[in-house]
Amino acid sequence: xxxxxxxxxRRPSRKLGVRAVPALIDAITNTTPTRCxxxxxxxxxxxxxxxxxxxxEDLLEEFGEVELYGLAQERQAEWRDWWEKRxxx
Numbered sequence: 001x002x003x004x005x006x007x008x009x010r011r012p013s014r015k016l017g018v019r020a021v022p023a024l025i026d027a028i029t030n031t032t033p034t035r036c037x038x039x040x041x042x043x044x045x046x047x048x049x050x051x052x053x054x055x056x057e058d059l060l061e062e063f064g065e066v067e068l069y070g071l072a073q074e075r076q077a078e079w080r081d082w083w084e085k086r087x088x089x
């Protein structure tokens with residue numbers, strides 16, 4: 001299991017908090033499959049596998065309470081911008 005796959009499967013948003021954000025942003029374009037699946041009513045009532053990038057972005061959306069649209073590289077750039085402009089905690 002790659003390091004990013006292991007990172008994504010352990011739900012780092014709860015354990016690592018803000019320390020996980022840079023690694024999650026870097027992982028957005030990673031198309032490596034994970035063992036995570038979801039059921040979709042909108043895609044013909046079937047199960048779909050998640051990639052490391054999709055899972056990383058799901059965690060970012062949960063953490064940042066933001067949902068971005070566009071191509072993976074565009075969303076990655078927007079997440080980087082969001083991260084750099086966030087208020088210091």
